[in-house]
Amino acid sequence: MRNRLIFSAAAVVAMLAFSPAPRGQDAASPGSVPDISGVWLVEKFQPVLFPKGGAPLTPWAEMKLKATNPQTDDPNLACLPEGVPRFMISVPYPMEIVQGPRRVLIIHEGTSVLRQIHMGRQHPKDLDPTYAGDSVGKWEGDTLVVDSVGFNDKTWLDGGALPHTEALHVVERIRRRDHDTLVDEFTIDDPMAYTKPISAQQVYKLKPDWEIHEYVCEENNKYTYQKK
Amino acid sequence: MTALEEGEGIAMRNKPMGFPVTAVLLLLSFGASTYAHHGFVSWFDVTRTSTVKGTVTSFDWTNPHAYIYFDVKDEKGNIEKWSAELGALAMLARAGWRRDILKPGDEITAIGNPAKDGKPAIHLTKIVLANGQELSSAL
Numbered sequence: 579m580r581n582r583l584i585f586s587a588a589a590v591v592a593m594l595a596f597s598p599a600p601r602g603q604d605a606a607s608p609g610s611v612p613d614i615s616g617v618w619l620v621e622k623f624q625p626v627l628f629p630k631g632g633a634p635l636t637p638w639a640e641m642k643l644k645a646t647n648p649q650t651d652d653p654n655l656a657c658l659p660e661g662v663p664r665f666m667i668s669v670p671y672p673m674e675i676v677q678g679p680r681r682v683l684i685i686h687e688g689t690s691v692l693r694q695i696h697m698g699r700q701h702p703k704d705l706d707p708t709y710a711g712d713s714v715g716k717w718e719g720d721t722l723v724v725d726s727v728g729f730n731d732k733t734w735l736d737g738g739a740l741p742h743t744e745a746l747h748v749v750e751r752i753r754r755r756d757h758d759t760l761v762d763e764f765t766i767d768d769p770m771a772y773t774k775p776i777s778a779q780q781v782y783k784l785k786p787d788w789e790i791h792e793y794v795c796e797e798n799n800k801y802t803y804q805k806k
Numbered sequence: 807m808t809a810l811e812e813g814e815g816i817a818m819r820n821k822p823m824g825f826p827v828t829a830v831l832l833l834l835s836f837g838a839s840t841y842a843h844h845g846f847v848s849w850f851d852v853t854r855t856s857t858v859k860g861t862v863t864s865f866d867w868t869n870p871h872a873y874i875y876f877d878v879k880d881e882k883g884n885i886e887k888w889s890a891e892l893g894a895l896a897m898l899a900r901a902g903w904r905r906d907i908l909k910p911g912d913e914i915t916a917i918g919n920p921a922k923d924g925k926p927a928i929h930l931t932k933i934v935l936a937n938g939q940e941l942s943s944a945l
Contacts, residue, residue: 657870671897687896791896798868 612720614754615677617790618782621759623670626738627778639741639771648739653732655802657795659691659709661733662726663748663764667780668737674790675760682715682722687790695724707744709733724750735766735776743770758784850891850919850929858928860888862912867905869895874933876914878926888926890916890933893944901944912936918943 627633635643654660660669671688684693695715705712705728712728726748735742749765759781766776860876872892877885892898908914915934921927930943 671894688894788900791899793869793894793896795870797870798866798873799870 611717612722612754613677614682614722614752614760615675617672617674617785617788618760619672619785619788620667620670621781621783624667624778624780625736626668627736627740627776628738633740634773634776636769636771636773642741642771643739646739646741648737651739652734652737655799657799659689659733661691661709661729662693662711662713663750663766663778664734664736665689665691666750666762667764667778671793672785672788672790673782685790687793695722701725701727707731711746711748718751721751721753724748724752726750741771742768745770755781760784849921849923849927851922852919852929854920855917855931856920856928858888858916860914860916862908862914863887863910865905865908867895872898872903874908874914874916874930876916886926888916888928890918890928890930892930897944901942903941907935907941 633639659665665686665688666673666684669686669688671686673684673686676683676685680697682695682697684695686693691710693710693713695713697715699714701712701714707728707730709730709732711726713724713726715722715724717723727746729742729744729746729748731741731743731746733742734740745768747767749767751763753761755761760783762780762782764776764778764780766772766778858878860878862874862876864875866873866875872895874890874892876888876890878888879885892903913936916928916930917932917934918928918930932940932942934940
């Protein structure tokens with residue numbers, strides 16, 4: 579039921595995204611900015627951000643990480659969303675970027691969260707923390723710069739259980755390197771969990787013949803989320 | 807129906823790999839899956855591979871994983887109930903799978919990572935159908 583609601587919501591949001599922009603709001607037309615729309619798949623699956631270790635953990639994050647078993651405590655075992663930036667980097671399922679004048683939408687096949695990047699507005703004050711957070715975007719030449727805050731602390735940064743707090747701040751620079759290649763450069767900052775910002779990059783390849791399919795994780799999930 | 811292929815089937819599940827090079831290759835092959843979706847590494851040994859032959863009893867075409875249930879008969883005719891876990895439906899479909907590709911009675915050869923606890927379960931990496939067609943699983 580939850581997924582049906584999400585996909586229904588996605589359809590509504592998609593219609594809104596392509597509805598004419600009201601006067602006084604973002605009036606950019608899709609043709610005046612680079613086109614990054616399409617179905618994309620990660621070029622290289624990156625399960626962890628620091629495969630050789632060395633994440634700049636604060637004492638709090640180090641303690642949190644030591645108390646976590648990546649193989650049994652993953653919230654995703656309960657079909658909960660991976661969140662940002664994990665689903666953008668560490669999930670080997672495709673995503674579709676739907677590009678409109680007021681919003682850029684990212685529909686990911688392997689997560690239940692529709693990500694909306696709002697163009698031409700600031701972050702609202704007093705955000706209620708969510709899995710997807712609040713993302714705002716602007717174009718700088720050929721690059722879509724996305725600033726995201728307002729995350730809850732119920733997700734990991736990667737498949738290796740790197741923790742974060744509600745202070746998580748993610749900045750992405752997304753550009754189409756060539757027709758078939760999209761690059762997303764991440765700056766992940768959370769002073770409560772990391773002593774310095776983390777830089778990461780993911781490269782996606784265009785899948786022109788693919789469509790995003792339904793993925794109802796709860797349908798027949800036999801795994802147990804042991805960390806409550 | 808052969809219960810397992812000599813040298814790489816059930817009998818090998820609890821033995822270390824015979825050749826270090828083979829072990830390294832297997833680790834390289836499956837290492838990328840170590841933190842994959844839905845933590846199957848909790849239940850399956852991704853550093854080892856097994857080959858099991860059996861007869862399909864049912865096929866669950868479901869998310870987040872499809873499952874094949876099959877009977878494996880030993881030399882004395884005893885039947886053991888096995889299951890094979892596959893990937894997500896959309897990725898399976900892109901790899902050539904279809905919901906009706908298997909039916910009860912089909913003979914299969916399942917290749918994949920054995921269960922850590924010794925139970926008759928496998929995380930499928932590849933299947934060989936009775937007509938010789940091979941299909942890879944998906945994450």
